[in-house]
Amino acid sequence: MRLFLLPISTRRSLIYCEKLHDKAPADRSIYDKVTIKANETWVAWEKDEKAIGNWKKKVTFYGNQALKRIPYEEWGLKTIPALTQKRKQDIIDGKIKYEVMFPGLYLPKERVPGILEKLAKDRQNMHRSKLMWSVIIMPFTAPFMLIPVIPNLPFFYVLYRAWSHWKALTGSQHLEFLLKHNLPKPAPSPILDEVYTAGLMYPTRAISRAAPNPTREQAKSVSQVVHQQTNNETEDVMVLQRWNGKLIAEQFKLPEMEVEIERAVEQVEKSIKTKEKLLEEKLEQEKATGKNGERAKDALPDHILERIHEQAEHVAEEAGKNKEGADKPRDKASS
Structure with missing residues (x-):
């Protein structure tokens, strides 16, 4: 088990x-x-x-x-x-x-x-x-x-x-x-190390999916930044993103795990820090593997960023079609 x-x-x-x-x-x-x-x-x-x-x-x-x-x-x-x-x-x-x-x-x-x-x-x-x-x-x-x-x-x-x-x-x-x-x-688990690192390196699930898997060196760099943010273990620092629960659940083929992670992240986020402090820490984590202060996503090749943009447009278009289809019965009933 x-x-x-x-x-x-x-x-x-x-x-x-x-x-x-x-x-x-x-x-x-x-x-x-x-x-x-x-x-x-x-x-x-x-x-x-x-x-x-x-x-x-x-x-x-x-x-x-x-x-x-x-x-x-x-x-x-x-x-x-x-x-x-x-x-x-x-x-x-x-x-x-x-x-x-x-x-x-x-x-x-x-x-x-x-x-x-x-x-x-x-x-x-x-x-x-x-x-x-x-x-x-x-x-x-x-x-x-x-x-x-x-x-x-x-x-x-x-x-x-x-x-x-x-x-x-x-x-x-x-x-x-x-x-x-x-x-x-x-x-x-090296797999968990990898997924955690990707969640801290990148700002969204879509970018995390499209980007190359983090290397072991990148994972160590990000984990060191997290340790520094704790100020010698005196402060509590988030290491898991809500959107990353789905990726962890997918890696281990345990779909029920996703909602448990999302719920836990939401509760801990609310209890430990202000939203501004969380964003500040997250930005620092994303810069852990970058050069000259750039974020990890800024170092991705153009073709990956274009693919992410196309995927986002496709999702938005599908959502628009679904909303339009859902609205039609109401329009018909009101006419």
Whole structure:
């Protein structure tokens, strides 16, 4: 099983567990079936425009805003499966291999065990306490069942938060059990070093895709600039861009990872610095491999920049066509 320890900034990291292969429908437990059904219902509500007062879309909109406020640490722990007796025995017997992948240039290997231990232990009491309170509160949401048409949303929200805290708690317990058995094994990833460096060297995903892969020397230069920006480890510096989550997810063929990274980056950005300071640091990182103060993108050959420009124009043109197609039914209905 692969775990990913992804530094969002020089002091904060996201843990992500590679999702196990989906079970065949016949092998799914009741828990699996309920979870899948809940996800399908939520997606259907997001698209439903026929409900009275458009209440389903409104519920999902405000619900998604509330979900964004759940700490990224909780989301990360929830990706780690519960520690079943069979899995526990397999770990003791050495039948399952666990490794934790991380960008070695942006996260020193010697810090990995400490970060994992902190993620595993620090939040257990909090999740246990909030799980208990969520269960206690549930009966008090019963009167909302009397509201016609609309489901008992307070009950389902409290139920979801109870489930979420339970998932994060079991995930942290799984991680703690691994650490007690000297697992997972740290595995510095050159691929992650490369993707992180590209995200810091270039200002956009499109340029990062079109540009040549960063060399090892460039990666070291950028990581040194990041270290200098921490002012001897006294300041927190962003090392991951929101748009870079998609590129990391694509490299490891884990599409679900993208949203976890984007959420974590957004939360950390809001908490550590002003937008002006972040832009200043990002510009300095982009200049790390340039000459005479130029940014990495300015050193790209003209044919690459032209290709990026053409791709941007194509995307804008497609977006315009889609908007025009979406507007036509409304125009026709109003005429």
